[in-house]
Amino acid sequence: xxxxxxxxxxxxxxxxxxxxxxxxxxxxxxxxxxxxxxxxxxxxxxxxxxxxxxxxxxxxxxxxxxxxxxxxxxxxxxxxxxxxxxxxxxxxxxxxxxxxxxxxxxxxxxxxxx
Amino acid sequence: xxxxxxxxxxxxxxxxxxxxxxxxxxxxxxxxxxxxxxxxxxxxxxxxxxxxxxxxxxxxxxxxxxxxxxxxxxxxxxxxxxxxxxxxxxxxxxxxxxxxxxxxxxxxxxxx
Numbered sequence: 001x002x003x004x005x006x007x008x009x010x011x012x013x014x015x016x017x018x019x020x021x022x023x024x025x026x027x028x029x030x031x032x033x034x035x036x037x038x039x040x041x042x043x044x045x046x047x048x049x050x051x052x053x054x055x056x057x058x059x060x061x062x063x064x065x066x067x068x069x070x071x072x073x074x075x076x077x078x079x080x081x082x083x084x085x086x087x088x089x090x091x092x093x094x095x096x097x098x099x100x101x102x103x104x105x106x107x108x109x110x111x112x113x114x
Numbered sequence: 115x116x117x118x119x120x121x122x123x124x125x126x127x128x129x130x131x132x133x134x135x136x137x138x139x140x141x142x143x144x145x146x147x148x149x150x151x152x153x154x155x156x157x158x159x160x161x162x163x164x165x166x167x168x169x170x171x172x173x174x175x176x177x178x179x180x181x182x183x184x185x186x187x188x189x190x191x192x193x194x195x196x197x198x199x200x201x202x203x204x205x206x207x208x209x210x211x212x213x214x215x216x217x218x219x220x221x222x223x224x225x226x
């Protein structure tokens with residue numbers, strides 16, 4: 001299956017600063033790269049995703065960039081706000097093993113301080 | 115309203131007492147899956163299903179069973195729960211294997 005590493009595991013920023021979380025994967029044939037946000041006590045929810053034929057995608061203050069050669073993709077949050085405080089997970093979709101198994105990163109706890 | 119529904123949301127049980135966590139989705143999704151979430155370990159896939167009567171193991175299937183007799187339902191069965199299965203469980207569905215996952219609200223299970 002896919003080997004997924006996510007860094008950093010915790011990230012503390014001041015309100016208004018930018019935050020970047022990186023996800024590294026092993027399957028070079030991976031073709032779908034989502035980021036999920038999980039607020040405290042809530043379910044994970046998709047916040048942004050990108051497919052392998054695109055290098056960058058932006059949605060207001062969040063963006064995802066993909067480097068297929070280096071096999072990593074990153075979540076960028078600009079002008080962070082307290083409501084961005086949450087755990088963020090990546091879940092690259094590989095094709096090995098039939099492509100139906102899914103491995104999540106271990107998560108990044110983002111804390112936005114006032 | 116499109117949703118994934120899990121029950122029960124909270125359960126305290128004892129070692130060895132069989133239990134089932136139900137999961138139902140009303141979006142006609144093909145793909146359904148179960149995850150457990152433990153501190154520091156993120157979300158780990160237990161089982162997944164591509165369609166009715168098609169199920170397969172994820173990364174941590176030991177001690178769990180699933181079935182997919184109907185497209186909308188994907189129950190998780192713990193035949194003989196043990197304390198190491200104490201965890202937060204999420205069911206999720208997706209139109210196919212290459213798209214967004216929609217999660218249920220989670221089921222917090224404690225095995226004493």
